Amino acid sequence: MGCSSSLPDRSSGQLAGLNSENGGVSDAKNLRVKLVLLGDSGVGKSCIVLRFVRGQFDPTSKVTVGASFLSQTIALQDSTTVKFEIWDTAGQERYAALAPLYYRGAAVAVVVYDITSPESFAKAQYWVKELQKHGNPDIVMALVGNKADLNEKREVPVQDGIDYAEKNGMFFIETSAKTADNINQLFEEIAKRLPRPASS
Amino acid sequence: MAELSFNLLHTLDPRRDAYGFALRPQHVQRYKEYAKIYKEEEGERSDKWKEFFERLVISDQPCSSDEEYKETLRVEATECKIETVLESEESDDSGGKKSISDGSKERDLEKEVHRSKETKTHEVQTWAQIRPSLGAIEIMMSSRILMSKDMIDEQKTISGDHLPSIEEAKSPGGASEEEFDGDVYVNATSDDNANATGTVTAEVDEVSPKNLFPLKEEVEFLVRGGVPKDLRGEVWQAFVGVKTRRVERYYQNLLAQEANDGEHKDHEDSSGVPKKWKRQIEKDIPRTFPGHPALDDNGRNSLRRLLLAYAQHNPSVGYCQAMNFFAGLLLLLMPEENAFWTLVGIIDDYFGGYYTEEMIESQVDQLVFEELMRERFPKLVNHLDYLGVQVAWISGPWFLSIFVNMLPWESVFRVWDVLLFEGNRVMLFRTALALMELYGPALVTTKDAGDAITLLQSLAGSTFDSSQLVLTACMGFLAVTEARLQELRTKHRPAVLVVVEERSKRGRVWKDSKGLASKLYSFKHDPVSLIEEKKSAEGGDNLELLNSLSVDSELGSLPDLQEQVVWLKVELCRLLEEKRAAVLRAEELETALMEMVKQDNRRELSARVELLEQELAELKQALADKREQETAMLQVLMRVEQEQRVTEDARISAEQDAAAQRYAVHVLQERYEKALASVAEMEKRVVIAESMLEATLQYESGQSKAHASPRSTRNQDTSTRKTGLLSFGLGWRDRNKGKPTDVKESNLSHSPNEGMDPSSSEKETKNEQKET
Numbered sequence: 001m002g003c004s005s006s007l008p009d010r011s012s013g014q015l016a017g018l019n020s021e022n023g024g025v026s027d028a029k030n031l032r033v034k035l036v037l038l039g040d041s042g043v044g045k046s047c048i049v050l051r052f053v054r055g056q057f058d059p060t061s062k063v064t065v066g067a068s069f070l071s072q073t074i075a076l077q078d079s080t081t082v083k084f085e086i087w088d089t090a091g092q093e094r095y096a097a098l099a100p101l102y103y104r105g106a107a108v109a110v111v112v113y114d115i116t117s118p119e120s121f122a123k124a125q126y127w128v129k130e131l132q133k134h135g136n137p138d139i140v141m142a143l144v145g146n147k148a149d150l151n152e153k154r155e156v157p158v159q160d161g162i163d164y165a166e167k168n169g170m171f172f173i174e175t176s177a178k179t180a181d182n183i184n185q186l187f188e189e190i191a192k193r194l195p196r197p198a199s200s
Numbered sequence: 201m202a203e204l205s206f207n208l209l210h211t212l213d214p215r216r217d218a219y220g221f222a223l224r225p226q227h228v229q230r231y232k233e234y235a236k237i238y239k240e241e242e243g244e245r246s247d248k249w250k251e252f253f254e255r256l257v258i259s260d261q262p263c264s265s266d267e268e269y270k271e272t273l274r275v276e277a278t279e280c281k282i283e284t285v286l287e288s289e290e291s292d293d294s295g296g297k298k299s300i301s302d303g304s305k306e307r308d309l310e311k312e313v314h315r316s317k318e319t320k321t322h323e324v325q326t327w328a329q330i331r332p333s334l335g336a337i338e339i340m341m342s343s344r345i346l347m348s349k350d351m352i353d354e355q356k357t358i359s360g361d362h363l364p365s366i367e368e369a370k371s372p373g374g375a376s377e378e379e380f381d382g383d384v385y386v387n388a389t390s391d392d393n394a395n396a397t398g399t400v401t402a403e404v405d406e407v408s409p410k411n412l413f414p415l416k417e418e419v420e421f422l423v424r425g426g427v428p429k430d431l432r433g434e435v436w437q438a439f440v441g442v443k444t445r446r447v448e449r450y451y452q453n454l455l456a457q458e459a460n461d462g463e464h465k466d467h468e469d470s471s472g473v474p475k476k477w478k479r480q481i482e483k484d485i486p487r488t489f490p491g492h493p494a495l496d497d498n499g500r501n502s503l504r505r506l507l508l509a510y511a512q513h514n515p516s517v518g519y520c521q522a523m524n525f526f527a528g529l530l531l532l533l534m535p536e537e538n539a540f541w542t543l544v545g546i547i548d549d550y551f552g553g554y555y556t557e558e559m560i561e562s563q564v565d566q567l568v569f570e571e572l573m574r575e576r577f578p579k580l581v582n583h584l585d586y587l588g589v590q591v592a593w594i595s596g597p598w599f600l601s602i603f604v605n606m607l608p609w610e611s612v613f614r615v616w617d618v619l620l621f622e623g624n625r626v627m628l629f630r631t632a633l634a635l636m637e638l639y640g641p642a643l644v645t646t647k648d649a650g651d652a653i654t655l656l657q658s659l660a661g662s663t664f665d666s667s668q669l670v671l672t673a674c675m676g677f678l679a680v681t682e683a684r685l686q687e688l689r690t691k692h693r694p695a696v697l698v699v700v701e702e703r704s705k706r707g708r709v710w711k712d713s714k715g716l717a718s719k720l721y722s723f724k725h726d727p728v729s730l731i732e733e734k735k736s737a738e739g740g741d742n743l744e745l746l747n748s749l750s751v752d753s754e755l756g757s758l759p760d761l762q763e764q765v766v767w768l769k770v771e772l773c774r775l776l777e778e779k780r781a782a783v784l785r786a787e788e789l790e791t792a793l794m795e796m797v798k799q800d801n802r803r804e805l806s807a808r809v810e811l812l813e814q815e816l817a818e819l820k821q822a823l824a825d826k827r828e829q830e831t832a833m834l835q836v837l838m839r840v841e842q843e844q845r846v847t848e849d850a851r852i853s854a855e856q857d858a859a860a861q862r863y864a865v866h867v868l869q870e871r872y873e874k875a876l877a878s879v880a881e882m883e884k885r886v887v888i889a890e891s892m893l894e895a896t897l898q899y900e901s902g903q904s905k906a907h908a909s910p911r912s913t914r915n916q917d918t919s920t921r922k923t924g925l926l927s928f929g930l931g932w933r934d935r936n937k938g939k940p941t942d943v944k945e946s947n948l949s950h951s952p953n954e955g956m957d958p959s960s961s962e963k964e965t966k967n968e969q970k971e972t
């Protein structure tokens with residue numbers, strides 16, 4: 001989807017016009033990217049976004065109902081800019097019914113788990129499968145182990161994350177929204193991995 | 201208790217609004233501006249409501265025969281009064297009800313504080329009855345609940361979901377109420393309306409039907425103007441019909457059940473709240489209005505109890521994110537048990553099917569909303585389509601959160617005022633449409649999806665003009681009615697069901713009866729006959745006793761599982777039968793439709809064929825005309841060609857003539873040359889002839905000399921003359937050689953003579969000679 005201009009009608013079951021718009025590329029120098037955050041409730045999806053967009057961290061952030069939206073533009077070293085249109089979804093299981101609304105047509109999916117919670121890791125795997133089945137086939141996926149600052153409470157080994165990500169062709173990183181560790185790196189790495197529109 | 205602490209604490213923090221909620225930093229300034237307006241509005245509004253109550257009291261007084269009622273009316277005249285019912289398992293003998301009739305808020309607070317301590321130690325719940333002056337509204341509203349319950353009963357009672365458990369729990373509840381000297385009105389709903397207690401029938405009769413309508417109009421008007429802050433909690437309860445919904449001890453039993461579960465955690469198949477909900481609730485409690493002054497430890501405990509009790513009460517919903525906010529909001533306005541019943545009213549009734557596992561109704565509503573949007577704001581939707589923005593991305597969270605955290609709190613409250621009064625989701629749609637109307641013009645100027653969504657979110661988040669919003673919503677979209685919405689929901693529901701079906705097929709397999717029950721619950725819109733349930737309900741005291749017992753021990757699930765299973769099977773069979781019938785009918789209809797379509801097609805086709813034929817004829821005509829023209833043209837062309845050919849021929853013949861003439865000229869020339877040659881020949885011959893003549897003459901003179909001298913002299917003369925002539929002749933010829941043309945001319949003019957008679961020319965020469 002990132003390169004919807006060169007691959008117009010790839011994604012199945014939706015309007016092509018919609019696609020080219022929200023997969024979003026304006027031109028080779030200024031990319032527009034729809035990104036969706038998925039993952040179990042309470043793993044810190046909203047915190048990652050807030051840290052990335054506003055540079056803030058609130059240990060008692062609000063429950064996300066439905067989904068919330070924020071956007072942030074970053075500049076890369078090769079002087080291209082990438083505008084992330086970020087959909088932060090609700091984590092509770094039943095809200096998965098509404099998730100397709102948000103991940104459909106997304107160019108990037110960031111699947112987040114909590115390194116202190118094996119259940120959230122299992123849930124992340126569920127999301128990866130769901131995306132592989134029903135997401136955009138060209139979607140760039142990142143697996144993120146959040147709460148890396150709680151290393152002493154870690155229950156998901158780094159290697160598990162790396163292995164799973166490698167097996168599924170994903171980019172992997174451990175972050176901490178609390179300490180801001182790797183948050184910007186996460187988005188920069190994603191930006192680098194985006195399929196670029198053919199330079200005209 | 202939460203309510204009161206909240207009332208005290210609210211104005212302390214400048215970064216929090218009058219309700220104690222955190223303000224976004226970017227909104228602090230605007231909030232300050234609007235705070236004055238809110239205050240003014242609040243003043244006007246409490247005057248209006250006060251006046252309304254006063255009128256109500258006057259008109260009601262003569263009808264009221266209830267002593268207690270009169271007494272409380274007097275109390276009402278003073279100021280805000282909360283009647284608190286304190287119930288505890290240990291204090292059964294206390295009568296369970298304590299009326300505080302002095303008017304000071306402070307003393308209320310003291311008692312509340314005191315009681316909240318009790319709550320901690322004895323696990324006691326607080327139940328406050330709302331002020332009696334709201335009785336009229338309450339009755340008006342509860343009659344609505346009674347009516348809708350009658351219908352819902354018919355649909356739901358036996359389907360194995362939550363409602364029957366209330367219904368059944370009510371009977372024993374009603375019985376115990378009398379012991380407790382509890383609220384008599386509750387009995388009204390506990391039994392079928394057939395044996396409603398006299399009190400309620402009397403009460404309802406007083407107000408309805410003649411008084412009800414104008415009252416409703418007036419209340420509607422007041423509600424749209426907003427409910428005064430101090431009354432809000434109670435007014436909302438009146439709207440939701442908490443008193444009518446309430447079943448004595450039901451809430452306490454749910455909590456006790458939950459506590460039991462907590463003690464026997466090792467029990468594998470505990471019937472209590474499933475772990476996943478408990479965990480989710482624990483996760484979400486600190487994330488519900490974090491930092492709100494009223495949500496201290498006590499507040500959070502209330503919130504937890506409330507959510508757990510609800511999950512226990514309605515397993516088809518359990519716990520869904522968003523409910524934490526509703527429960528928290530309600531706890532700020534009313535005591536815990538009141539909040540519970542209000543929440544039950546909202547989630548079970550107003551938002552039935554919204555927060556269930558599959559969230560079917562909420563998805564349906566999004567499709568309905570999108571259709572309304574397309575109808576109302578086609579340009580805006582076109583623009584959003586162009587940007588690749590789906591309306592549901594934004595409206596979905598609005599609807600699911602009922603605007604909590606989406607709008608400034610004053611606006612949220614105002615929307616909830618109307619929504620709870622109306623008792624359906626119409627206000628949800630109207631408010632969302634009003635927001636689109638207010639902000640659509642700004643939205644169409646956006647250039648990309650991100651900007652559009654960000655703009656709409658931030659504009660909605662700063663909708664401080666709550667009166668404008670509510671007014672736009674209520675007045676601008678009168679065509680959006682419950683009937684219309686139901687119609688649209690029926691239209692869009694199948695699409696959602698198909699997707700949900702697919703999801704559940706590929707995802708999980710529902711094995712337990714709970715899943716089945718929730719499935720059935722999702723079909724609650726289908727009419728389900730009541731008969732069987734009625735039978736089982738009338739099945740005798742034993743059954744009822746059994747029911748009540750099992751409700752006590754196993755809240756949330758139906759008492760007799762086996763019976764339920766049997767019933768479910770029967771129901772399933774019936775449904776299958778119905779489905780089959782429906783399928784058959786659908787097929788029939790389809791064939792009929794096909795037939796109609798075919799006929800229609802045929803008619804249309806023949807018409808078209810006719811038309812085409814006509815067209816064809818016309819075309820043929822045109823073609824013929826064209827051909828004629830073409831032939832005419834061809835003829836003309838041919839004639840022209842012929843003429844051209846003729847002229848060409850003429851030219852050729854002329855050329856030939858010219859050639860012939862040239863040839864003739866040539867021939868003449870030749871002849872002329874031949875003639876010239878012959879002339880030359882002739883001349884030669886003349887010369888020869890002359891020389892012959894000379895020779896002859898010489899011979900003759902020789903002869904004459906010999907014969908006659910005279911003659912010979914004369915002959916001599918002649919011979920000299922002849923020589924002279926000869927020499928002259930030769931000389932002439934020589935002269936002529938110098939001027940050939942002259943010779944020619946003279947020759948030409950002389951030639952006929954020469955050619956015809958050389959002798960004559962000889963004679964001439966002779967004559968010439970004679971002359972000379």
